[in-house]
Amino acid sequence: MDDEVGVRMNLHGWMPVRIAWRDSGPRVEWILLGDQRLVDPFFEQTLQRRMHHPFHHLFRRETTLDEMTEWTDAHPGTPLKGLVYHMSRCGSTLIGGQLMALERNIVASEPAPLDDLLRVPLRQPNLPRETLIRWLRAMVAALGQPRNSEQAFYLKADCWHTHHIELLREAFPETPWIFLYRDPVEVMVSQARIPAVWTVPGMLHPAALQMDWADWDPAQTDVYLARALAKICTAGLRAARQVSGGLLVNYSELPEATCGRLLSHFCLREEDVPLLRETSKRDAKSPMMPFTNDSAAKQSEASKRLRAAAATHLLPVYEELEAERLAHIEAEAARV
Numbered sequence: 321m322d323d324e325v326g327v328r329m330n331l332h333g334w335m336p337v338r339i340a341w342r343d344s345g346p347r348v349e350w351i352l353l354g355d356q357r358l359v360d361p362f363f364e365q366t367l368q369r370r371m372h373h374p375f376h377h378l379f380r381r382e383t384t385l386d387e388m389t390e391w392t393d394a395h396p397g398t399p400l401k402g403l404v405y406h407m408s409r410c411g412s413t414l415i416g417g418q419l420m421a422l423e424r425n426i427v428a429s430e431p432a433p434l435d436d437l438l439r440v441p442l443r444q445p446n447l448p449r450e451t452l453i454r455w456l457r458a459m460v461a462a463l464g465q466p467r468n469s470e471q472a473f474y475l476k477a478d479c480w481h482t483h484h485i486e487l488l489r490e491a492f493p494e495t496p497w498i499f500l501y502r503d504p505v506e507v508m509v510s511q512a513r514i515p516a517v518w519t520v521p522g523m524l525h526p527a528a529l530q531m532d533w534a535d536w537d538p539a540q541t542d543v544y545l546a547r548a549l550a551k552i553c554t555a556g557l558r559a560a561r562q563v564s565g566g567l568l569v570n571y572s573e574l575p576e577a578t579c580g581r582l583l584s585h586f587c588l589r590e591e592d593v594p595l596l597r598e599t600s601k602r603d604a605k606s607p608m609m610p611f612t613n614d615s616a617a618k619q620s621e622a623s624k625r626l627r628a629a630a631a632t633h634l635l636p637v638y639e640e641l642e643a644e645r646l647a648h649i650e651a652e653a654a655r656v
Contacts, residue, residue, distance in 0.1 A: 331391050334381060336462045337367055339436035346440055348388050348433065348462075350381040355467045359420060361413050361605050363431040385437075385455045392461035398426055398473040400460055402586040403488065403497035405559075407552055408479035409510035410502035411571045413604035414611075416476045418578045421599040422592055428463045429476040438484055442527060449487075456491045472587065480518060480528050482552045485559040485566075495565065496585050499556035501641055502571035504549070504634035508626050509618040511545055519545050530555075542626055546633035553637040560644055568645040575600030575611075581649075 335353040339346045351370060360366045383391075402419070406412035413429065420427040428434075437459050441447050464473035481488070482499065489497070511519060518524040521536045529548045536544055560568050567585055569577050578586075578600070579593045588596070603609040622630075 329383070329387060329391055331381070331383075331388075331395075331462070332465075333467070335367075335465075336388065336433040336459065338432050339385075339440070340382075341443070346385055346436075346443075347382045348385060350383070353467070357423075357467060357470075358426060358428055360429075361417060361607070362429045385458070388462055389454055389458035392458040395461070395465065397461040397464040398466050398470050400464060400475060400492055400495045401425075401472040402474045403492070403495055404474065404476040404500065405482045405485060405497060405556060406477075406479055406500040407482075407502060407507060407549060407556070408516065409507045410500050411574045411604075412476055412500050414574055414600060415498075415500070415578055415582075416474070417602070417604045417607065418575065418596045418599045419474045419586070421595050422588075423468070424471045426464055426466070426470045426473045427476065428473070430478045431463055431475075434459055434463065434475070435478055435481070438481060438487075439525075439528060442525060453487070453491045456488065460492070474586070478518075479552055480524070482555040482559070483528075483530055485555065485563055489559075489563050489565065493565075496567070496587075497565055498567045498569050498582065498585070499560060500569045500571065501553055501556065501638065503615070503619075504546070504630040504638050505622045505627060506571075506615055506618040507549060508542065508546065508630050508634075509622050512542070512626060515541075515545075519548070542629045543633070546629040550633045550637050553634065553641060557637060557641050557644060560641075560648075568641060568648065570642065570645060 331350065333352055333354045334350040336348050337351050338349050340349050341347075351367065353370065356366070356370075358366050360369075404412050404415055416427050416429045419425050434456075437452075437455055440455075441452065460473070460475065463475070477488075485497070485499075518529070519541070521531075521533060526532055526535060530551045531544070531548055535547065556568070560566050567581065569582070573581070575597070578588070578596050582588070583590070583593070601611055603611050
């Protein structure tokens, strides 16, 4: 039987989908997900499919953040076993798909309500840090509620959430994390092909990227992108040096890293390896298609201007990341 909180406000089967701002302040919107697993490459895709049904337009729920916290205090959810931070376009969706293939896992890939919550201080700059941490723990517990007796929860953050590693480590001090990155030219080419919405100010506030409106020049979008990516990578490098529980992973190590270095780091099992490898044969964003390595194609496609922007703004921190990663691997090998 549910406890008093659960009786008064039963959120079993409901999933937070966003934080909406009302006159009274931020409110959490929920839709009924029932026992459906998050099986799409991105959190938003599962929700979009659910929203095709008229029920979800007519029947939604709203709570305050404190009400969500009250409920999750009584229903703490599945334990958070791993956080995936990344540079963008560098294989994080592949890792998410591998983790998702294991039915005992819940994987939330770039969930919008977490991003909404991390941006609350932009609108409430005087919000106490302890309040934000309490809400973060509640949001993760709400996202990680078991629906089919799952045993572990993994969270893939948006790329700009790398700037919040210290905050999230404070909220989840025991949870292992990784920062995933890739050759700067290949990431830049991917963004040039299909620009992410966050690369355009107005779609995402520059402050979320630790940039400023004055940094944007429509004639030099490649420079804005390279600088934003460099700040993300710098945050990942700083965290690798200063924040416990982390691991640097280069795209070049995928997909085998999940079957090797990440196996124990993310509390996976030896018997998971065959399924992890099988899953890696499919395209992460289009699982019906086979995976093909496109590094060579991206390198050949890069323009001189793109290479110059990458070399000026991104290459130095990329080389530092590589030195840090290789030094850690060497140290680990020496301990064995």
